[in-house]
Amino acid sequence: MATTFAVSSDIAKPELADKGKKRILWADQDMPVLQQIRARFEKEKPLAGLKMSACLHVTAETANLARTLKAGGADLVLIASNPLSTQDDVAASLVRDFGTTVGAIHGEDGNSYYKHVAMALAHEPHVTMDDGADLVSAMVFIAIDRLTMLSGNQKPVRDWAESFSAEQRKALFSRVIGSMEETTTGVIRLRAMEKDGVLKFPVIAVNDADTKHLFDNRYGTGQSTLDGVIRATNILMAGKKVVVCGYGYCGKGVASRARGLGAQVIVTEVNPIAALEAAMDGFGVMPMAEAAKVGDLFITVTGNKHIIAKQHFEVMKEGAMVCNSGHFDIEIDLVALKDLTAQHTPDVRHEVDEYKLKSGKKLYVIGSGRLVNLAAAEGHPASVMDMSFATQALATEYCVKNKGKLPNQVIAVPREIEEYISTAKLASMGIMIDTMTADQKKYSTSWEHGT
Numbered sequence: 001m002a003t004t005f006a007v008s009s010d011i012a013k014p015e016l017a018d019k020g021k022k023r024i025l026w027a028d029q030d031m032p033v034l035q036q037i038r039a040r041f042e043k044e045k046p047l048a049g050l051k052m053s054a055c056l057h058v059t060a061e062t063a064n065l066a067r068t069l070k071a072g073g074a075d076l077v078l079i080a081s082n083p084l085s086t087q088d089d090v091a092a093s094l095v096r097d098f099g100t101t102v103g104a105i106h107g108e109d110g111n112s113y114y115k116h117v118a119m120a121l122a123h124e125p126h127v128t129m130d131d132g133a134d135l136v137s138a139m140v141f142i143a144i145d146r147l148t149m150l151s152g153n154q155k156p157v158r159d160w161a162e163s164f165s166a167e168q169r170k171a172l173f174s175r176v177i178g179s180m181e182e183t184t185t186g187v188i189r190l191r192a193m194e195k196d197g198v199l200k201f202p203v204i205a206v207n208d209a210d211t212k213h214l215f216d217n218r219y220g221t222g223q224s225t226l227d228g229v230i231r232a233t234n235i236l237m238a239g240k241k242v243v244v245c246g247y248g249y250c251g252k253g254v255a256s257r258a259r260g261l262g263a264q265v266i267v268t269e270v271n272p273i274a275a276l277e278a279a280m281d282g283f284g285v286m287p288m289a290e291a292a293k294v295g296d297l298f299i300t301v302t303g304n305k306h307i308i309a310k311q312h313f314e315v316m317k318e319g320a321m322v323c324n325s326g327h328f329d330i331e332i333d334l335v336a337l338k339d340l341t342a343q344h345t346p347d348v349r350h351e352v353d354e355y356k357l358k359s360g361k362k363l364y365v366i367g368s369g370r371l372v373n374l375a376a377a378e379g380h381p382a383s384v385m386d387m388s389f390a391t392q393a394l395a396t397e398y399c400v401k402n403k404g405k406l407p408n409q410v411i412a413v414p415r416e417i418e419e420y421i422s423t424a425k426l427a428s429m430g431i432m433i434d435t436m437t438a439d440q441k442k443y444s445t446s447w448e449h450g451t
């Protein structure tokens with residue numbers, strides 16, 4: 001592979017390493033399942049000799065996953081999966097204390113972001129790990145010569161990608177054993193790649209494991225999204241009309257936590273089953289055109305684009321606030337908002353931008369329309385990331401153990417991994433459960449016993 005990009009750490013604030021280390025160790029205390037896996041990996045070294053590149057939110061919790069993969073023997077490069085989610089102190093400690101090569105700078109621009117993507121690929125990984133499918137997409141874009149899609153046409157990255165010969169492009173996938181995907185948006189992109197016949201190695205859909213999305217997407221996104229809104233604005237949630245756009249697991253979590261804080265929650269949906277579920281869960285359900293007129297705070301969690309668009313900004317109330325907790329910053333149409341705006345004042349509070357419209361109305365965008373839980377808070381708490389990242393670590397081990405045997409498709413995490421993780425998590429919480437008697441087991445697998 002063309003390696004014009006040096007594989008060496010690129011971080012913003014090495015002087016923050018002490019603070020980062022404390023935060024990593026604090027988070028680790030709440031990640032008992034990952035600790036258990038790390039201890040085993042330390043002994044068994046299941047990832048020995050493996051080059052890995054991971055594109056994840058660079059947080060204290062991710063640092064503990066990085067430690068686990070390294071304990072297993074992986075030679076790891078970690079880059080940011082979002083320009084605003086990087087915790088610079090954590091990046092500094094990972095480099096200084098935990099022997100990880102990191103390319104991640106909080107607030108980096110597109111050029112820097114894709115320079116890090118290029119670095120992660122220049123590492124020549126056997127296994128990749130994504131949160132949003134950017135690494136796999138980059139490989140596919142190079143292989144099929146869609147370079148402007150890779151880099152947003154950033155020149156240094158384009159030059160690097162163009163330096164691949166036709167042979168190198170063809171061979172790009174040959175060393176890759178497989179990849180892991182952390183989030184819903186990434187899984188959707190990967191399935192589309194599989195359908196188009198461009199996915200040339202197996203990808204394990206970690207997001208789709210019950211041990212991930214039932215907990216991380218719901219309780220993690222639910223709590224951390226409101227945490228982000230509250231840290232950024234300090235608004236009182238009680239009595240607010242909160243419009244939650246999307247009622248997948250993330251939307252369910254956000255709606256339930258907003259209700260817990262006393263908000264009146266309205267859900268918007270395009271899926272009739274999800275909308276019905278929201279209605280029977282006791283939430284108001286209405287089209288966005290109606291919700292736009294009444295909401296005080298709007299939170300998008302759909303995974304789709306332009307959920308809040310020009311016509312919605314036009315009818316919003318004075319002082320309405322909008323934010324996003326979906327993976328990409330496309331859910332709120334900020335270009336349309338800028339078109340309507342007479343005066344844009346960034347950072348009227350940290351992570352809050354004011355838009356004074358030509359009509360005189362003021363609207364507020366929290367977290368620049370990027371993942372508000374990571375831009376304005378610290379992402380999901382460690383306890384829930386414990387399960388997500390335990391799933392990632394064990395899926396990586398499974399992928400390596402089954403090298404060459406898995407289909408070049410988006411595949412599921414084996415059920416035994418999920419059972420191991422949930423059993424270990426319950427044990428760490430001091431929770432015991434029942435087991436079926438022999439008679440019950442027989443009954444549960446037979447068809448002869450009816451009414």
Ligand code: ADE
Nearest residue numbers: 057059061062378379380
């Ligand atoms: N995604 C959401 N929260 C996260 C966290 N704390 N660390 C890594 N990825 C995340």
